[in-house]
Amino acid sequence: MSSKLIPPRPDEVMVIRDVAPNVVTFSVPFLRFGRFPIGGRGTLVRLTSGALAVFSPVALTDAARAKVAELGGDVRYLVATDIEHHIFLSEWAAAYPGAKLVGPEGLPEKRRKAAAKGNDAKIGAEPFAAVITKENCKDVSRIGEDFAADFDMEYVHAHPNRELVFLYRPGRVLIEADLMFNLPAAEQYSRVPAAQRPRPGLLARLFEGLQSTEGEALAMKRFLWHAVSRADRAAFNESVRRIAAWDFDTVVPCHGETLVGDGKAVFQKVFAWHLGGKGARR
Template sequence: MSKEQNMSATMVIRSVSPQITTLSVPFLRFNRFKFGGRATIVRLQTGNLAVFSPVSLTQEARDTVTSLGGNVSYIIAPDIEHHMQLGPWKAAYQNAQVIGPEGLREKRAKQGNEDVVIDHIFTKENKRSIKLPEDFAREFDVEYFDGHANKELAFLHKPTRTFINADLVFNLPAYEQYSKTGENPESGVYGKLMAMILGIHGKGQQRFIWWATAKDKNSFSQSAKVVAGWDFDKIIPCHGDVIETEGSAVFKRLFAWHL
């Protein structure tokens, strides 16, 4: 079975709300840790589609885009890690504008990835002044965590009170993302370890955020306070299950040391 056939067989496509569809897939970090991966597609009030953290562009993913109207207007790489499928999506939807953080294009060039122009680049200097397209800006609040190790962009979809992120909040084990594989995402030493460190219960993830991801703690804390002030109920992470409700309380607990 080819890689794409395998991804087609294991991709979980779900309508989270009338406006939001997720494409969830199995993903091994460092070929050991069952993180899972997730793309999030938001249908704007204009009918335009915004795709966050694109995963493999399988035929099923293409069909899903078509069923949602087909007009991919924005492709978002929310940090310098979640970009590996940027090239295929941009090639398929050439009119889409790309949103990402500083350093992303340079990293892609160094890795030998396709040269994709980043149309809207968030930097530490412009994070409070950058102008995004009107239909996107009308529905989303954006906070750039320049103090995060991966240069994270966080998004609030205001109409659905949904917080969309890449590596800010994890919710392991990745049950949904591994649900078609026949594998237990919390099995083995690594599975149990990740559930302990990157689950939403206990102090593991709180410590991980403080010691591993917040490289500039002052800037990181400022951004965390911005997100803590947002009005959201649901959290859609890239890694692990969707937090369906009380997401704001989860965020404030995990980021308490920064608040």
Template sequence: MAKTFPESSMVIRAISPNITTLSVPFLRFNKAKFGGRATIVKLPTGGLAVFSPVGLTNDAKSAVENMGGRVSYLIASDIEHHMNLGPWKQEYASATVIGPEGLYEKRKAQGNEDVPIDITYTKENKHSLKLPDELGSVFDVEYFDGHQNKELVFNYKPERTMIQADLVFNLPCYEQFSKSGMDATSGIWTKIAHHFLNIHGKGQQRFHWYVSPANKPSFAESAKVVAGWEFDRIIPCHGEVIENGGNDVFRRIFAWNLKV
């Protein structure tokens, strides 16, 4: 049975006046402490873009209200980070849903709520698909169709902030477990995950060379696109926010891919 955590475990943090994160404890395979995180960005039009929605708690609703209350976009950042789309779409019915190919079919097969994906990134359209201007004008976006999880990676250009799900990890996840009453570093499975998914050493570099790619040439092509972006901060779904030096961290982790 999956471990559940109380609503009070959510950590809400204003990264800046236009960026708020909702961080929660989460156990991968109910064993390894990965943490989870949604990111809310306020667009120039006043609408909100919500990336990788976590549970829609009362505190999450309050965070949305504090940023203006108008959720314009719900973004499933890959085919894993979608489990809370249903409640968010029900609450914010006018929001446009964005996700990668295969997500709708996966959700249907799993018996999830029927949430249409309004804008779907595919291998064929990734270079031609145009986002609505209020979103496209402030974000770079790259679709890693060569990633096992079909990653959508965004760069919020005004604040040089990359937002992604399973592309860059920064374990241990101290913030995400800080209100859970649990040690973010305890347990053998957690320690194994930390070895491979921290930003130091070669562990994550090996992970993204041997495990993450479903198609290495395409994966490498996308990594080169992201390496060319101007970003300093990285907001991961799993682990600590990298407040500065993010592009250097990315280039180090993906050094082998960038040489393909």
């Protein structure tokens, strides 16, 4: 049940931040599996056309609605950036019925099954206007012409979560979900009273270490190489290399801290083994 993973009063703990011109993040506490404090983050982007795109939506609080209205209110795209970041799609779709739902292959079926079971009121079976597959992923215009005018997209189908990664070219901002974490989730828990913040146990601390970009990020490199990319490392490497060729300086992950200014350098460090080819591993 999604209600066990998200804060009961998200309006009291959400951090809304302008990370670049026309790019806003909504950061909230989030416990993965009910025990790992990894945080959650949605991203709102105003396109050159004036339309709005929302990536990995989080709770639609009054403050979030106000920010949407401030940017013009024309929510045209609701994007699930992988098969995990979709819990709040129904909530946003109900509020902005003109928006197109976008997500990777497999997600519409996953949501239909969840909705049919009826045990999670947050998840509906709304139709998707664009489902990204290995066959069609090169055509960003299938999402929308104005969307394609501002965004590049890479479908990392070799990732277990089927990641959709986006470059907002006007702001040089990379938007991703689970391709790269950047724990700890300091901003996402910054409005939670100290006495109510989770106290990570041994497993949670170990996981945080695996998802940290600090120093040489050796634990994360090993996790990405030996676990995340093991099923199809060649395809994973190709996706990472295409992303690394993009022009960005800010990285907005769903979990952990946003990287402003040094995002490209950190990305290259974390994925050095995948970018360097044979012999890059240590």
